[in-house]
Amino acid sequence: MEFDVGSRLRSVREAAGLSQRQLAKRAGVTNGMISLIEQNRTSPSVASLRKVLKGIPISMSDFFAENFRPKEKVFFRRDELTELSRGSISFLQVGGDLSGRKLQVMHETYKPGSDTGRSMLSHEGEEAGVIVNGHLEVTVDGERAVLGPGDAFYFDSRRPHRFRNTGNVPCEVVTACTPPSF
């Protein structure tokens, strides 16, 4: 799924209807450099790539965005949900391959003592959920709360976050995030 910078640049440049020289002039770099980048004969510095993309124009984020694909299946029996990650946390994802989709919904079960980890990773998007059974300790960017049945959360996924079941019964949660995070 690793797309290469060269083909991607050529693609967006041509989509914008610009020649290498036209783009080079708008971006304040040389046409030769654009040629080399598009052939992947050099890996531009992000400073240079920024200048080039500004000439198109397209944002870094959009330039590096993943690509899309359609989908069909609608209904999923509980044993058809795709299990994503094993260990002491069960992630049952609604739908199979979500690449190209914007929404990810999961039915998660946290065994007592389970923990998403201390590393507090962050990713783009928004994230929310409702507790169905048991209790879950949720930490977001320094704030912490223990949530029970019916309680809920909603936050920007870029804020570092962590989930732990500190109780002694399993915790069931239905969560949603956009776009899918894994």
Place this chain on the structure above:
Amino acid sequence: MEFDVGSRLRSVREAAGLSQRQLAKRAGVTNGMISLIEQNRTSPSVASLRKVLKGIPISMSDFFAENFRPKEKVFFRRDELTELSRGSISFLQVGGDLSGRKLQVMHETYKPGSDTGRSMLSHEGEEAGVIVNGHLEVTVDGERAVLGPGDAFYFDSRRPHRFRNTGNVPCEVVTACTPPSF
């Protein structure tokens, strides 16, 4: 709005709980280079940045995503969910004002006999949910299924759809859609 690569890298590295040397080893580059990047004393090639981000790990796309929102309310007790009631169906929305947000998560309860109507809702976006209790009849674009606890659905919201509780006990569902539909 121009965020700089150095501070962003430092921020995500620290969020992942890694030292410059630890990250350098995982990424296959030198710690000195990471130091220089974080100080913006050099602009890495995208090839190098890719290696570094893979060590965290975080995608290019996420790395270049626009910056955080100011802190907002994260946790919601069940009596704090905002009720959007529609007749015999109870919609408890996670979060207050969702304007400008991309994700809407709701804890819904369908009383026996309740029905979103045969006019078949249709709107832009994607929609998914997991049944928590009871049974729900879901119709999407001609396809119909009766779903029970743990079952789920996922579809493009532009396909006409309808929800009915044809059973004799209340049905609880956690649903998500993007973007928010009301």
Place this chain on the structure above:
DNA sequence: TGCAATCGATTAATATATTAAACACTTTAA
């Protein structure tokens, strides 16, 4: 037939990214 103006690709020269090694500082343990 030209000549002029494009196009993208290539090359030697040069600017800069990257490395390897050392620096100064803090923490931990004996």
Place this chain on the structure above:
DNA sequence: TTAAAGTGTTTAATATATTAATCGATTGCA
């Protein structure tokens, strides 16, 4: 105290990105 291992930073040497100039091929116009 002492040593050892951790942190981030700095520097000279080297690898590579980038430039400026040129190339051959194509297109349009006289």
